[in-house]
Amino acid sequence: MLILQAERDALLKPLLAVTGIVERRHTLPILSNVLIEKKGAEVGFLATDLEIQITTASTDALPGEDFRLTTSAKKLQDILRAIPDKATVTLEQQDGRLTLKAGKSRFNLQTLPAEDFPLLPVNGTSDAAFSLSQRELKRLIAQVQYAMAVQDIRYYLNGLLMQTEGNQVRLISTDGHRLAFSSAEVEANLPKAEVILPRKTVLELYKLLADSDDPINIEVLANQVRFSFGTTVIISKVVDGKFPDYNRVIPLDNDKIFLIERVTFLHALQRAAILANEKFRGVRLVLKPGAMSILCTNSEQEEAEEELEIGYSGGGLEIGFNINYLLDVLTNLPADTLQLAFGDGSRSALFTIPDNSDFKYIVMPMRI
Amino acid sequence: MEDDPGRRRLHFHRSPNPLCTQMPADRKIIHIDCDCFYASIEMRDTPAWRGIPLAVGGRPDSRGVIATCNYEARQFGIHSAMSSRRALTLCPRLLIVPPDMARYREASNRIMQIYGDYTSRIEPLSLDEAYLDVTGQPHCRGSATLMAKAIRDRIRQEIGITASAGIAPNKFLAKVASDWNKPDGQKVILPHEIDAFVAALPVGKVPGIGKVTAERMKRMGILTCGDLRQWSLAELLHQFGRFGERLHRLARGEDEREVSVDRVRKSVSVEETYATDLPDLAACLQALPELLERLRERLGRAGNPPFRGIVCKLKFADFTQTTVEQIGSAFDDAHFAQLMQMGFARGEQPVRLLGVGVKLAEEEATIAAQLPLFD
Numbered sequence: 001m002l003i004l005q006a007e008r009d010a011l012l013k014p015l016l017a018v019t020g021i022v023e024r025r026h027t028l029p030i031l032s033n034v035l036i037e038k039k040g041a042e043v044g045f046l047a048t049d050l051e052i053q054i055t056t057a058s059t060d061a062l063p064g065e066d067f068r069l070t071t072s073a074k075k076l077q078d079i080l081r082a083i084p085d086k087a088t089v090t091l092e093q094q095d096g097r098l099t100l101k102a103g104k105s106r107f108n109l110q111t112l113p114a115e116d117f118p119l120l121p122v123n124g125t126s127d128a129a130f131s132l133s134q135r136e137l138k139r140l141i142a143q144v145q146y147a148m149a150v151q152d153i154r155y156y157l158n159g160l161l162m163q164t165e166g167n168q169v170r171l172i173s174t175d176g177h178r179l180a181f182s183s184a185e186v187e188a189n190l191p192k193a194e195v196i197l198p199r200k201t202v203l204e205l206y207k208l209l210a211d212s213d214d215p216i217n218i219e220v221l222a223n224q225v226r227f228s229f230g231t232t233v234i235i236s237k238v239v240d241g242k243f244p245d246y247n248r249v250i251p252l253d254n255d256k257i258f259l260i261e262r263v264t265f266l267h268a269l270q271r272a273a274i275l276a277n278e279k280f281r282g283v284r285l286v287l288k289p290g291a292m293s294i295l296c297t298n299s300e301q302e303e304a305e306e307e308l309e310i311g312y313s314g315g316g317l318e319i320g321f322n323i324n325y326l327l328d329v330l331t332n333l334p335a336d337t338l339q340l341a342f343g344d345g346s347r348s349a350l351f352t353i354p355d356n357s358d359f360k361y362i363v364m365p366m367r368i
Numbered sequence: 369m370e371d372d373p374g375r376r377r378l379h380f381h382r383s384p385n386p387l388c389t390q391m392p393a394d395r396k397i398i399h400i401d402c403d404c405f406y407a408s409i410e411m412r413d414t415p416a417w418r419g420i421p422l423a424v425g426g427r428p429d430s431r432g433v434i435a436t437c438n439y440e441a442r443q444f445g446i447h448s449a450m451s452s453r454r455a456l457t458l459c460p461r462l463l464i465v466p467p468d469m470a471r472y473r474e475a476s477n478r479i480m481q482i483y484g485d486y487t488s489r490i491e492p493l494s495l496d497e498a499y500l501d502v503t504g505q506p507h508c509r510g511s512a513t514l515m516a517k518a519i520r521d522r523i524r525q526e527i528g529i530t531a532s533a534g535i536a537p538n539k540f541l542a543k544v545a546s547d548w549n550k551p552d553g554q555k556v557i558l559p560h561e562i563d564a565f566v567a568a569l570p571v572g573k574v575p576g577i578g579k580v581t582a583e584r585m586k587r588m589g590i591l592t593c594g595d596l597r598q599w600s601l602a603e604l605l606h607q608f609g610r611f612g613e614r615l616h617r618l619a620r621g622e623d624e625r626e627v628s629v630d631r632v633r634k635s636v637s638v639e640e641t642y643a644t645d646l647p648d649l650a651a652c653l654q655a656l657p658e659l660l661e662r663l664r665e666r667l668g669r670a671g672n673p674p675f676r677g678i679v680c681k682l683k684f685a686d687f688t689q690t691t692v693e694q695i696g697s698a699f700d701d702a703h704f705a706q707l708m709q710m711g712f713a714r715g716e717q718p719v720r721l722l723g724v725g726v727k728l729a730e731e732e733a734t735i736a737a738q739l740p741l742f743d
Contacts (some may be wrong), residue, residue: 150693151694179741
């Protein structure tokens with residue numbers, strides 16, 4: 001029985017929006033499937049890993065019968081990707097099998113009953129709700145997501161803290177060595193609330209956000225967060241844990257302060273990094289009035305040295321860092337100029353944007 | 369956190385040797401280890417403990433396990449890795465003394481020096497145990513048998529304890545042979561004897577075949593390596609997974625592994641295959657404290673090296689396995705329990721083997737130290 005006819009992209013685009021979270025191997029076989037549901041003119045796609053659930057719909061009105069089925073997300077995606085982009089795709093369903101035809105190609109796929117597909121229960125009313133443009137949220141996430149921990153035993157660091165208070169929304173991430181903070185004003189009067197978004201949710205959300213002024217609505221529920229934008233809805237569980245108090249680690253009395261061109265600093269570090277120790281990635285910064293030197297050596301005793309002119313007249317300092325922690329912040333910030341504030345060689349450094357309190361990056365040194 | 373099929377053996381990972389040199393046609397490998405090393409050192413230093421059942425290990429009231437015991441204790445069925453409490457049930461007059469690693473290490477250094485007088489190609493396996501490749505060495509007119517004898521004599525004279533050795537053309541056979549005339553003995557397997565020796569070798573003597581696998585083989589009618597030879601490579605692969613390939617070779621007395629001199633220990637771990645599969649997560653968590661105690665004991669023996677991560681390994685009833693690891697340098701039982709829970713969730717079926725371990729920190733890590741934001 002023919003159930004759907006559509007141009008390839010009308011199916012592939014929404015499918016790709018949901019399949020990013022599908023686990024390759026899962027104990028529950030149906031979780032490697034995508035749920036496709038046609039109701040009236042709309043075709044919806046849904047995938048989940050039981051922590052995150054993404055739904056989206058095709059924006060084109062598509063003719064055909066109403067149906068619900070699940071089939072392998074990966075195989076369907078691979079097939080649709082492999083056929084020509086303007087090809088017309090037809091879907092037929094018979095005896096629990098799905099047949100996809102395009103031109104002279106024909107694929108017969110297994111399905112599993114849609115009733116068996118696990119859906120995340122939606123938890124009641126929201127503690128806080130607000131919206132901002134997709135571009136703005138994307139910018140905020142870009143400034144902090146690189147500092148999230150990866151597989152840390154302190155599981156609450158493997159994610160991003162989202163705080164709301166009044167008209168402020170703050171995002172904070174840390175892996176215990178460095179911490180990134182970004183904040184923005186929204187048009188709302190929000191209660192004081194905070195949740196930790198899992199790392200996977202953050203990365204998936206970031207991938208799906210468009211550089212557009214279209215809004216995204218964010219709702220903080222009991223132990224879930226819901227993001228709605230366009231026809232897409234992401235529901236994610238939140239991490240149950242206590243995020244460290246970031247205010248405690250912001251250094252307030254760093255007195256060795258100067259401005260630096262972000263791109264100049266970035267390029268100098270990138271060159272020096274070629275000879276940084278491959279395992280420890282150490283870099284030494286040597287500060288003196290008027291100049292900062294960047295020094296890297298590797299295990300073969302090779303050396304790189306860069307010198308940057310800076311408007312600095314304070315005392316001398318030599319301090320070591322993991323060069324990746326510096327490259328991360330310089331790569332991900334859109335600002336032209338940064339302010340750097342150092343204390344001594346064993347205390348954290350503070351990176352900010354001049355005349356802007358919406359971004360902070362704190363990084364601990366490395367003893368080299 | 370993917371399964372890494374290359375990480376089947378959780379025990380001592382070794383650095384790959386990129387320059388695999390051509391193997392000489394007939395190598396001379398000695399596997400040597402001291403007889404109940406820790407217990408022997410204790411009996412040497414306290415002669416009153418000779419002749420009575422003696423074990424070195426943890427206290428029975430604190431989940432301690434036996435590290436080593438002497439031959440008198442073994443007659444009661446006591447063996448290493450057994451809980452001290454169980455050992456005392458088997459032999460109430462067993463004397464359990466706490467390990468004194470400093471003394472063992474001192475003896476170990478001197479033993480390794482003796483090994484070094486005969487070859488530079490030494491692969492230490494523990495404080496007292498090592499493979500020595502003596503191919504082409506000039507000592508004792510080139511006789512590996514005489515070299516093994518000489519080494520054992522010197523250990524007796526200079527250290528005051530006994531050792532046993534196996535001499536064979538490869539590591540597998542040398543290891544099996546060193547057990548043959550234990551304690552205080554040695555056995556040679558000459559190239560022309562390999563075929564008959566291996567054919568008659570009970571599978572339980574093959575390193576890597578534990579009690580559970582041996583039992584399974586018995587049900588398949590496999591008692592000796594000779595029986596094992598009747599099975600094709602494909603059948604063995606089907607039955608035993610990747611281990612099947614190695615079994616196929618071992619059954620023919622083949623083992624091409626080199627004595628690797630530059631082996632770097634990258635992890636320390638312990639594992640246990642259970643006679644009956646653990647049915648659920650609760651059973652796994654219940655088995656955890658004993659494993660952790662053994663791991664602590666083994667870490668202590670290695671001098672409590674700094675580590676950078678912890679690992680849990682689970683092999684399920686269907687022989688699939690998974691490892692879960694996390695970064696961290698603290699030995700916290702709760703963290704292991706958490707990993708075990710995550711690992712179990714991947715299989716949701718009975719578990720036949722559990723392993724716990726730590727990944728050792730690279731040595732240089734102490735030179736460059738990243739300071740933490742939060743204390």
